[in-house]
Amino acid sequence: MLQIIKRKELLSIITFCTIFINVFAQKTIQNNSSREKLSLNGEWNYIIDPYQMGYLDYRLEPFDMSKTGKGGFYENITNPGKSEKVEYDFDSAPTLTVPGDWNSQKEKLEFYEGTLWYKRDFVINPEKDKRYFIHFGAVNYESNIYLNGKKIGSHKGGFTPFQFEVTNKLNTGDNFIVLMVDNTRKVDEIPTINTDWWNYGGITRDVSILETPQNFISDYKVQLAKDENKIIEGYIQVDNSKNKETVSLEIPELKIKKEYKVDENGFVKFSIPTKKISYWSPENPKLYEVSISSDQEKITDKIGFRTIKTVGKDIFLNGNSIFLKGISLHDENPLIKGRLRSEADMRMLLTWAKELGCNYVRLAHYTHDEKMLRLADEMGLMVWAEVPVYWTISWTNAETYKNAANQLEVGIERDKNRASVIIWSIGNETPVTEPRNVFMGNLVDKVRSIDNTRLVAAALEVEREGYTVVVDDPLGDKIDLASFNEYGGWYWGKPEELDKYEFHIKFDKPVVISEFGAGALAGYHGDKDTMWSEEHQEAIYINQIKMLEKIDGFRGMTPWILVDFRSPRRQNPVYQDFWNRKGLISNNGVKKKAFYVLKAYYESKK
Structure with a gap:
């Protein structure tokens, strides 16, 4: 017998699934420091919200799950009309420096554990043939992220990076981003309630908007093979690859220059025999310049080679x-x-x-x-x-x-x-x-x-x-x-x-x-x-x-x-x-x- 699901229940299920995917299935771009980017570090306005009134109505229903999606702080209403009641104002709110925790920046927040909202305005002129990702180095602990008043995702985990693609969500010119961050300790989380370190809340690491080509090198591994000191192996992953394109790997100092065709998923594995490697160690922290190129971009990294067993x-x-x-x-x-x-x-x-x-x-x-x-x-x-x-x-x-x-x-x-x-x-x-x-x-x-x-x-x-x-x-x-x-x-x-x-x-x-x-x-x-x-x-x-x-x-x-x-x-x-x-x-x-x-x-x- 089929069970009829009410619209509100279905909406909750869909939203849960979306959050679940965002929380656990995001894969961040490798080596984002090598990308073109717009830094969003600096001063962000903040609002303390211990009752989550900017997220939940008085029935404890999230505003962003309502029919209208209206009512939350993430709307960032500015210059309200004289008959419009708005109980927050980011532009008049104080600021916190990002990256940085809130506990050490404001005395009244030293022991605070709970919800705090961040807002940052920025200007960008996205190009039509580019893709854009907003990347967070770390936010402690749980966050809901909104761009120009629309939710783009959620994340759990206070120390790991995460990102969301915002290619079709950016305005030309003025934009704003809002985060609801909650560092409340909970028994079922990682870490759990009981620790022996300070539970620093906030956007604690760099924030940036990464710019990439339409198809770009999203991931790679270049390391010595297991228990082998003469074979460099790994893989290259191209996101949104077209027509099994060619990628190249270069390590000039080792006289390595190889070209590969990626498969239909944009992926290729490689194994390269080599002879003279100066192995990385504490006494000799040798790093080689490694370049990976596709038709549309070139990524460089400094990588050392060593074995451990x-x-x-x-x-x-x-x-x-x-x-x-x-x-x-x-x-x-x-x-x-x-x-x-x-x-x-x-x-x-x-x-x-x-x-x-x-x-x-x-x-x-x-x-x-x-x-x-x-x-x-x-x-x-x-x-x-x-x-x-x-x-x-x-x-x-x-x-x-x-x-x-x-x-x-x-x-x-x-x-x-x-x-x-x-x-x-x-x-x-x-x-x-x-x-x-x-x-x-x-x-x-x-x-x-x-x-x-x-x-x-x-x-x-x-x-x-x-x-x-x-x-x-x-x-x-x-x-x-x-x-x-x-x-x-x-x-x-x-x-x-x-x-x-x-x-x-x-x-x-x-x-x-x-x-x-x-x-x-x-x-x-x-x-x-x-x-x-x-x-x-x-x-x-x-x-x-x-x-x-x-x-x-x-x-x-x-x-x-x-x-x-x-x-x-x-x-x-x-x-x-x-x-x-x-x-x-x-x-x-x-x-x-x-x-x-x-x-x-x-x-x-x-």
């Missing part, structure tokens, strides 16, 4: 055994509160990591800005890249898994040509249950189906039995490293007890300690037993290094963390004041005593 309990970069001398990083500027806003901010953090003696960084606990990965390529720092599958995820919720898998896939697709990325991490400190094992195991399979040339890892769970640390998390069977967090001397035991601990690790794999550390307030001093003192943190680092050196197969670590970072969980008004103080560098840029302990250790590791 494990054999037993060792890690090999370009066939040479390596020790990962690392540190963990958040996407946050300790000196100017808020998210990293520029390449200069990012270079500062990576320069500090290099000064520490690092050859490796863990970009925790989410996808970082693409510019950070490109800087790591340039500066010679290997990277552990991660998605925010963190602590207590809704393991049995199918939509939660799709969200996590989407964020993982978008990050891999964006950064697959970065030589610096040696590890894709699928999560951090997730408690062991059967549903969690299935969820995380599926993420491992997802990574391997997309990229089989890098290592897969996670921060595994550990158990303690007296002075014995047991690592037998079943997820360890599926990943490439015995990687785990442990906080001996801080959350358990005393610094001087660390030499008593033994590690029973089930897996015949390289051991990488993804976190250890201790909090210290820079400038506060006492003896090694004085909590929050630099001396206490220093003692923990000294004894941790001695303890870890005894572990069979110990091949690297990323202590927690390079710099102090903000967290609502850390409230002690004397020592923390909403800062996690485990940094080796303070929020004022002061290096603590433990910084020099780790620096000396890394200098001793060859």
Whole structure:
């Protein structure tokens, strides 16, 4: 028997499906920095809207799903008539700088979690033979996007890029874009409600309108084949390809110049034998200029070539055994509160990591800005890249898994040509249950189906039995490293007890300690037993290094963390004041005593 669906219900279903597609099925253009673009960075007007009155009527029905589509802030009504009631005014509203979070820019927004509207006017003269895409580097967390009063899409995920084609939606001359952004933490989202970092809301990364030809190079991969240091392989994808056109790949320094015919879908795979390659490494961060051309455009990139693999309990970069001398990083500027806003901010953090003696960084606990990965390529720092599958995820919720898998896939697709990325991490400190094992195991399979040339890892769970640390998390069977967090001397035991601990690790794999550390307030001093003192943190680092050196197969670590970072969980008004103080560098840029302990250790590791 056929069920009759009311028009309103059908509209809701259609809208849901549209949002679902926009949220999970967008594929961003590779290397957007190489495109012609109009930057929309700068000052945007904003309106705080904790009740979402600009989106929902008093019956909680979205205005953009109504018959008229009228009533929402996204209409951006200006100069209303004297008898017209309009309860907002973007043009008279204050401004926020984009890219940038709202919490650090306005005092009244410091702890705000909820809905906020952005509006930006811009002028563009679109050409008839071009296509246009609006591209967001990241918006935290959920956003609805409107162009000239019409909805163009929605997106979930606070750290991944997304885009929408607006070719036929732009006006010649004046245009405006409106975003409704909501950073409310929710139990079924990625990340979930409970985290240990600041929930910075807003448009936190670059916004631009990309201009492309009608058919353009939308994606490509140019990397060494798995376990092969003499074969460059990959693919080229042309969007809206016509008549199986010809594309070319050039790497002048390697004397490579190849032409290929794409198939009916605009796709071609290639494999190119080569002889003399200067392999990318921390000691030699060699990047080659790579050009990909079609009939209508030419894209250039700087790409390094290297191999990474494990054999037993060792890690090999370009066939040479390596020790990962690392540190963990958040996407946050300790000196100017808020998210990293520029390449200069990012270079500062990576320069500090290099000064520490690092050859490796863990970009925790989410996808970082693409510019950070490109800087790591340039500066010679290997990277552990991660998605925010963190602590207590809704393991049995199918939509939660799709969200996590989407964020993982978008990050891999964006950064697959970065030589610096040696590890894709699928999560951090997730408690062991059967549903969690299935969820995380599926993420491992997802990574391997997309990229089989890098290592897969996670921060595994550990158990303690007296002075014995047991690592037998079943997820360890599926990943490439015995990687785990442990906080001996801080959350358990005393610094001087660390030499008593033994590690029973089930897996015949390289051991990488993804976190250890201790909090210290820079400038506060006492003896090694004085909590929050630099001396206490220093003692923990000294004894941790001695303890870890005894572990069979110990091949690297990323202590927690390079710099102090903000967290609502850390409230002690004397020592923390909403800062996690485990940094080796303070929020004022002061290096603590433990910084020099780790620096000396890394200098001793060859």
